[in-house]
Amino acid sequence: MRPLDRLAGLRWPAPALLAWVAGWAVWFAAAPIWPALPAWIAAAAAGIVIGWAGGNPRRRVIAGAGFPLSSWVLGAAAPLPPWVWLLAALPLFAAYPLRAWRDAPFFPTPATALQGLDAIVGRPRRIFDAGCGLGHGLAALRRLWPQAELQGIEWSAPLAWLAARRCRGTRIERGDMWQRPWAGHDLVYLFQRPESMARAWAKAVRELEPGAWLVSLEFEVPGQPPSARLDGPGRRPVWIYRIERAAPPAPRSIGAGDCR
Numbered sequence: 001m002r003p004l005d006r007l008a009g010l011r012w013p014a015p016a017l018l019a020w021v022a023g024w025a026v027w028f029a030a031a032p033i034w035p036a037l038p039a040w041i042a043a044a045a046a047g048i049v050i051g052w053a054g055g056n057p058r059r060r061v062i063a064g065a066g067f068p069l070s071s072w073v074l075g076a077a078a079p080l081p082p083w084v085w086l087l088a089a090l091p092l093f094a095a096y097p098l099r100a101w102r103d104a105p106f107f108p109t110p111a112t113a114l115q116g117l118d119a120i121v122g123r124p125r126r127i128f129d130a131g132c133g134l135g136h137g138l139a140a141l142r143r144l145w146p147q148a149e150l151q152g153i154e155w156s157a158p159l160a161w162l163a164a165r166r167c168r169g170t171r172i173e174r175g176d177m178w179q180r181p182w183a184g185h186d187l188v189y190l191f192q193r194p195e196s197m198a199r200a201w202a203k204a205v206r207e208l209e210p211g212a213w214l215v216s217l218e219f220e221v222p223g224q225p226p227s228a229r230l231d232g233p234g235r236r237p238v239w240i241y242r243i244e245r246a247a248p249p250a251p252r253s254i255g256a257g258d259c260r
């Protein structure tokens with residue numbers, strides 16, 4: 001297996017962290033012996049090549065842009081010692097613990113992203129946003145079902161705190177959506193990442209009642225045909241899955257040979 005293929009197998013955000021570290025490592029190695037411009041280009045190229053293994057285009061940009069952006073910021077504030085920038089990164093890690101990055105970084109649900117969902121799923125009474133961020137998904141759900149009982153869970157403590165303040169009348173917990181039971185909800189909403197979807201489907205089938213819904217913005221459950229899908233120009237797809245009643249065990253035919 002080629003080294004870049006190996007990188008592609010790493011869990012996000014490891015490829016981004018590696019790309020940023022690689023960019024800076026090349027810079028520190030090259031800057032003392034080369035003129036600044038070629039050293040900078042070599043460092044940016046190292047980050048971009050490693051970042052390319054990051055996966056989808058958005059992740060490639062995040063990983064590849066790390067060195068150029070941070071060197072630009074540091075250059076603009078050259079008199080500050082580098083440890084100041086490490087300190088500045090601490091709030092980011094507090095808001096986004098790495099565990100949450102693995103499922104999805106912060107991308108809010110656009111206000112109108114779920115338009116039309118009510119016509120398909122009817123009137124769910126208890127709705128759960130798994131990984132609710134700042135509560136934009138909850139707000140979009142509230143617009144569709146003003147009377148529903150809404151709940152959300154969020155791994156990042158600051159985001160959970162802010163979401164609870166933004167979404168009055170909605171119960172928001174800080175915790176891990178994978179540990180928290182989903183049972184009792186008529187609809188579970190997710191806006192996570194492609195790799196989380198198989199796990200989310202397995203949990204939904206295990207814990208939700210037949211007739212309940214799993215709804216995912218943008219990312220589909222691999223290998224599982226949706227019950228419906230909302231799509232259109234300028235909008236992200238909404239994948240809608242109805243949890244079916246478990247098939248009853250096939251009746252055993254009793255023939256003459258079965259009598260003992």
Ligand SMILES: C[S@@+](CC[C@H](N)C(=O)[O-])C[C@H]1O[C@@H](n2cnc3c(N)ncnc32)[C@H](O)[C@@H]1O
Pocket residue numbers: 099100101102103104105106107108109129130131132133134135136137138153154155156159175176177178190191192
């Ligand atoms: C793409 S954002 C979506 C936020 C919100 N659902 C919305 O649509 O506006 C995904 C959120 O899931 C959170 N998250 C990721 N993994 C989680 C986990 N295991 N438990 C709880 N929240 C998680 C992230 O911190 C992030 O805020």
